[in-house]
Amino acid sequence: MFPEAHETTIDGVPAFWTEIDESPQVTMTFGVGMRDEPPSLSGVTHLLEHLLFSSMEPSPLLANGATGPSVLRLTASGTPSELVDFVHAVTRAVRTLDALPGAEVDREKRVLEAETTDHYAQPACTLLAHRFGYAGIGKSSGGTVALPLLTLDDVVSWAGTHLTRDNLVLSFVGPPPEGIEIYLPSGVPAPRPVETDSVGVPTVVPSERHHLAFSIVTTPAMASHVACVLDHEILGDLRQRDGLIYSTDTYLTDIDEGRTALDVHLDPLPEQTIPALERLLAVLHRMRDDGVSREAVEYSLRSLRDASADRASCGHQLLRELAHSHVLGVPAHTPRAAAAMAQAVTPAAVTEALRGALGGLLIAVDDKQTVPETVTGPNGLAVRSLDLWIDSGAERPGPGAVRWRARRRGALPGFRLALDANCLWLSARGLEQRVPLDTLAFASHRGDGWIGLLDHDGRSAGIDMTDFRRGRDILDELAKRLPVGLVRATPHP
Incomplete structure (x- = not known):
């Protein structure tokens, strides 16, 4: 039997609880995540999570936090009185963040840089950025480019806007303990914009x-079934039959109430990347043209039944879904609802969902591998460039452009850089390129001379100011022409 959910309010804040065979637990779910951060503050929610726990140390509780694309979750297990103390400790930490020493902030930024290095090394972590651009849900997979530049003031301001009682849901394993008070200000963050799919x-x-x-991208109701069917068919062909991969990793990300992104990471050896791509396309096209097999759908339904048999896991999923539904304003996909909808899952239904999704298929391939036209052409694949600089053609910098010449003994002898009201220009003999300023999402400088540029599609490039005469002026001139807050820098050394 599925665990039942109970709803109440605690000091005016909505709360849910359920009974499962585990120790008492509380989760504070705030409706803020990586998708809400502007590029100039990327990483601020995760840094906030770490600093909250730093403020509470040492803690006697088994406690942890998780920053996701859409929510921040703070969880602790313990006795009922310890859960009360934890909630009060979190709210106290929010109110006293501005008292943290700068050394603590710098230490946690270094911890986060080490923590996220491996995470963002996977190709699936760039797919949302390529699909939705470096904004909103796309930014949640594009890395934390602003993390080294974040200040305590940034964190305090972010917490004041998003860690409010109106943006919070409490969840409990076991009945909520008495005595919890929510010492947080009121406030509702601005609504999220509609995410635009560029594929x-x-x-x-x-x-x-x-x-x-x-x-x-498919529907939330079908996403887990499409994922299981893909896992079954891809592993059957690419691993068991052809030996081209060892495993697949699947990531589901809710975009809004009607869309879920399904990202799949495969692990061929470098020399097997293109053969694996060809075989993957053949599998996807076979499923599209011939339909999904009943065997694959039965595999999906068995996986759902196996997951539903774990009452504790279902209880945690139930609480997560109810909390997310409340703070994000989306339907709750509870275990009971998923089991009910499974009655309508047939090979025809999964095939229809997959066919609709494959029109927006996006594939990321290691850029050390060249995808030949014999693969892209017959499979109808468009090729998207990652180059931020575009050819200028006959266009040249406009009147009043600021210009720089490369140092003769630098890394770019003979190069020239120019900046006018609309573009950043780079030229040399036989080369004329530009970056339109209105495509830039972020420009950063960490004090080492390197200016990092990032556009709204997640493409990046850089300029070393030390390669140019008067190069220190480049960042200042960019700041004059770009919107306030788009350029972030550490002080010049």
């Missing part, structure tokens, strides 16, 4: 990450 036709994009990954 209108099947597309392949080179990736600076390793291996091979692909992404589709």
